[in-house]
Amino acid sequence: xxxxxxxxxxxxxxxxxxxxxxxxxxxxxxxxxxxxxxxxxxxxxxxxxxxxxxxxxxxxxxxxxxxxxxxxxxxxxxxxxxxxxxxxxxxxxxxxxxxxxxxxxxxxxxxxxxxxxxxxxxxxxxxxxxxxxxxxxxxxxxxxxxxxxxxxxxxxxxxxxxxxxxxxxxxxxxxxxxxxxxxxxxxxxxxxxxxxxxxxxxxxxxxxxxxxxxxxxxxxxxxxxxxxxxxxxxxxxxxxxxxxxxxxxxxxxxxxxxxxxxxx
Amino acid sequence: xxxxxxxxxxxxxxxxxxxxxxxxxxxxxxxxxxxxxxxxxxxxxxxxxxxxxxxxxxxxxxxxxxxxxxxxxxxxxxxxxxxxxxxxxxxxxxxxxxxxxxxxxxxxxxxxxxxxxxxxxxxxxxxxxxxxxxxxxxxxxxxxxxxxxxxxxxxxxxxxxxxxxxxxxxxxxxxxxxxxxxxxxxxxxxxxxxxxxxxxxxxxxxxxxxxxxxxxxxxxxxxxxxxx
Amino acid sequence: xxxxxxxxxxxxxxxxxxxxxxxxxxxxxxxxxxxxxxxxxxxxxxxxxxxxxxxxxxxxxxxxxxxxxxxxxxxxxxxxxxxxxxxxxxxxxxxxxxxxxxxxxxxxxxxxxxxxxxxxxxxxxxxxxxxxxxxxxxxxxxxxxxxxxxxxxxxxxxxxxxxxxxxxxxxxxxxxxxxxxxxxxxxxxxxxxxxxxxxxxxxxxxxxxxxxxxxxxxxxxxxxxxxx
Numbered sequence: 132x133x134x135x136x137x138x139x140x141x142x143x144x145x146x147x148x149x150x151x152x153x154x155x156x157x158x159x160x161x162x163x164x165x166x167x168x169x170x171x172x173x174x175x176x177x178x179x180x181x182x183x184x185x186x187x188x189x190x191x192x193x194x195x196x197x198x199x200x201x202x203x204x205x206x207x208x209x210x211x212x213x214x215x216x217x218x219x220x221x222x223x224x225x226x227x228x229x230x231x232x233x234x235x236x237x238x239x240x241x242x243x244x245x246x247x248x249x250x251x252x253x254x255x256x257x258x259x260x261x262x263x264x265x266x267x268x269x270x271x272x273x274x275x276x277x278x279x280x281x282x283x284x285x286x287x288x289x290x291x292x293x294x295x296x297x298x299x300x301x302x303x304x305x306x307x308x309x310x311x312x313x314x315x316x317x318x319x320x321x322x323x324x325x326x327x328x329x330x331x332x333x334x335x336x337x338x339x340x341x342x343x344x345x346x347x348x349x350x351x352x353x354x355x356x357x358x359x360x361x362x363x364x365x366x367x368x369x370x371x372x373x374x375x376x377x378x379x380x381x382x383x384x385x386x387x388x389x390x391x392x393x394x395x
Numbered sequence: 396x397x398x399x400x401x402x403x404x405x406x407x408x409x410x411x412x413x414x415x416x417x418x419x420x421x422x423x424x425x426x427x428x429x430x431x432x433x434x435x436x437x438x439x440x441x442x443x444x445x446x447x448x449x450x451x452x453x454x455x456x457x458x459x460x461x462x463x464x465x466x467x468x469x470x471x472x473x474x475x476x477x478x479x480x481x482x483x484x485x486x487x488x489x490x491x492x493x494x495x496x497x498x499x500x501x502x503x504x505x506x507x508x509x510x511x512x513x514x515x516x517x518x519x520x521x522x523x524x525x526x527x528x529x530x531x532x533x534x535x536x537x538x539x540x541x542x543x544x545x546x547x548x549x550x551x552x553x554x555x556x557x558x559x560x561x562x563x564x565x566x567x568x569x570x571x572x573x574x575x576x577x578x579x580x581x582x583x584x585x586x587x588x589x590x591x592x593x594x595x596x597x598x599x600x601x602x603x604x605x606x607x608x609x610x611x612x613x614x615x616x617x618x619x620x621x622x623x
Numbered sequence: 624x625x626x627x628x629x630x631x632x633x634x635x636x637x638x639x640x641x642x643x644x645x646x647x648x649x650x651x652x653x654x655x656x657x658x659x660x661x662x663x664x665x666x667x668x669x670x671x672x673x674x675x676x677x678x679x680x681x682x683x684x685x686x687x688x689x690x691x692x693x694x695x696x697x698x699x700x701x702x703x704x705x706x707x708x709x710x711x712x713x714x715x716x717x718x719x720x721x722x723x724x725x726x727x728x729x730x731x732x733x734x735x736x737x738x739x740x741x742x743x744x745x746x747x748x749x750x751x752x753x754x755x756x757x758x759x760x761x762x763x764x765x766x767x768x769x770x771x772x773x774x775x776x777x778x779x780x781x782x783x784x785x786x787x788x789x790x791x792x793x794x795x796x797x798x799x800x801x802x803x804x805x806x807x808x809x810x811x812x813x814x815x816x817x818x819x820x821x822x823x824x825x826x827x828x829x830x831x832x833x834x835x836x837x838x839x840x841x842x843x844x845x846x847x848x849x850x851x
Contacts (some may be wrong), residue, residue: 132758159723162733162736162756162757163756163757164757164758165756165757165758165761166756166757166758168757208758231823234825238825239824239825242822242824242825244721244805245822246712246755246757248818249755250755250756250757250817251818252813252818253736253739253740253755253756254736254739255809255811256739256742256807256808257736257738258744259808259809260735260738260739260742260799260807261735261736262809263718263801264799264800264809265727265798265799266715266797266798266799266800266801267712267723267725267727267798268717268719268724268725268727269714269796270711270712270713270714270717271431271434271435271711271712271717271720271723272435272664272665272666272709272710272711273434273435273662273663273664273710274434274435274436274437274438275436275437275438275439275482276663276664276665277483277484277662277663277664279490281670283497285498285500286498286499286500287499287500287501287502287506287539287543287585288499288500288501288502289501289502289506289507289510289572290571291573293502293507294507294510294511294571294579295511295512295579296513297504297507297508297510298508298511298512298515299507299512301508301511301512301527301528301529302527317678321668339828350769403767423700425699425776426698427698427716428698428716429695429698429712430698431698431699431712431713431716431719431720432697432719432720433709434662434698435712435720436722436723436725448722449719451821468655469655469658469664470654470655470656470657470658470659470662471658471659471749481751482661482662484659484662486657488655488656488659491656491659491660491663491676491677492659492663494676514644592683617802
């Protein structure tokens with residue numbers, strides 16, 4: 132019995148030593164300082180909620196010391212964590228200085244405990260997730276999916292303009308110039324915009340946009356159409372810029388605008 | 396369900412199977428298994444293959460009979476494919492497996508020009524179209540327009556060789572929102588609409604050409620296509 | 624079934640559907656159709672997709688309810704996968720299907736943890752993942768999960784830098800037989816324990832480089848990926 136006990140405790144000691152060495156040797160195997168802290172916290176054999184952060188900080192610092200002795204190169208973030216834990220340790224040990232600003236040692240320790248608990252929770256979740264039935268491993272999709280035959284229906288489009296242009300092109304051969312607009316009955320949006328910018332400053336009250344049509348463009352239907360379209364587009368542009376407000380009481384009713392700066 | 400078995404053979408007639416350490420699962424379970432196997436397998440499975448994959452003592456053949464019955468009148472059915480079995484869509488629902496994809500393409504320039512000539516000059520022969528376009532009309536272009544049902548064969552021309560003619564269809568008129576082909580704007584109107592350069596070559600107005608020297612095209616035996 | 628209809632609207636409460644020239648097929652038929660469509664497809668189909676393939680006026684959502692019930696306890700089942708549906712074999716029969724088993728790519732511990740964090744915390748930024756794991760997330764890990772189509776980009780977060788977020792996909796739900804991300808195991812408990820809160824560290828804590836490399840990512844034109 133006693134021999135067994137001695138054997139057992141010997142074995143424990145060996146196991147512990149091996150574990151400690153493994154920690155050091157496997158430092159590359161850790162997924163960062165938080166992971167190392169979580170691993171170290173297990174040696175306290177308590178619930179993460181009741182863990183002693185002070186003790187954990189000591190363990191971590193001892194680990195880093197050991198690694199230095201063994202001339203293991205630790206990544207920078209391990210050293211940053213070590214410096215921070217040293218700071219935390221001193222805060223936890225010294226009586227709180229009322230002059231000092233910032234969070235207390237307890238608050239910092241509580242947050243570290245929270246981080247460890249959260250990381251552990253995510254690890255558990257990951258394990259639970261991977262333990263679920265998985266597609267292609269535990270359950271399966273249809274082995275012979277039936278193809279959805281895609282029948283491609285091609286429709287060709289051509290409009291009357293294409294047709295007429297095509298015809299005109301042939302009948303007039305080389306003289307044909309494709310789609311030339313008669314520019315002298317076209318009022319562009321740029322022109323309308325320029326004109327309106329000069330005028331809206333005076334438009335405090337609601338005014339029909341038709342009144343912004345350039346002089347002499349209201350009579351000829353073709354000119355009137357072009358100028359109205361350009362003025363309307365320009366009004367929208369000005370509204371977008373926040374310069375004017377636009378309203379229309381109903382379909383086909385006059386469209387009115389007023390300057391925003393003055394109107395309110 | 397009892398685990399005990401008498402050491403002596405009981406003479407029950409429904410136990411002709413070879414003896415096994417494990418009892419075969421109940422038939423309901425076997426049916427589920429066959430269902431899952433046929434569903435997941437990448438190819439149809441024979442009874443032998445099914446039995447090979449099911450627990451010892453299972454009877455896939457019988458399970459299939461049950462499963463088949465269960466799927467009678469359903470959206471899928473258990474079909475025999477050669478000597479194997481597979482789950483397949485019920486034939487009356489095959490139409491669901493087709494997806495129509497509508498693709499709109501711009502009509503080629505050659506097709507538009509050919510179409511325009513037919514619309515303005517109908518009834519018009521292929522030779523006349525070529526005369527106006529100044530290039531030969533490919534078979535494909537005409538076929539495409541026929542296929543789209545925008546043109547059809549008109550009466551043969553009463554000229555030597557009796558060439559076939561083309562006319563536009565009601566579908567064409569519907570597509571271009573025209574009452575009749577006569578509503579197409581003439582060159583004068585095209586010009587007025589700014590579609591044309593002002594100067595017109597003399598005699599370029601659309602007229603129904605009655606040229607008679609265009610007879611090469613005539614001998615395609617398509618008289619059966621003349622409906623009108 | 625009568626073709627006649629009164630000129631005036633009849634006030635039947637059970638006819639709220641839009642009127643259609645054709646009557647929708649009876650529900651039994653609709654169930655068959657959904658059955659056929661889901662059997663035919665290896666990937667989940669949304670109700671919208673199903674309705675799009677079924678005759679006008681059909682109600683795939685209702686048909687699925689019936690179908691799902693019909694397959695309860697069978698060898699295959701109707702799984703809800705996010706807003707889509709798929710037929711999958713019953714998990715208890717997986718042992719029969721060694722032949723169909725696909726060798727899945729072995730995921731690293733980092734990848735599995737990252738996946739779990741995205742699933743439980745979604746939408747989550749890379750900086751948040753790093754905060755939880757206490758280590759920077761390698762590009763390869765995220766790329767692998769994106770490549771497997773288990774995660775995708777979510778909406779940008781409305782915080783400085785407008786960082787991209789990650790969310791899990793329909794494929795993820797399908798793979799783990801989850802109806803939605805809300806059905807993740809232990810989600811409620813985690814939330815109750817406050818472990819899903821984004822608790823900010825009090826004062827300066829060692830955190831991984833949050834910003835520099837994230838910033839560049841935000842400028843990539845990925846806005847079209849943000850559907851939801």
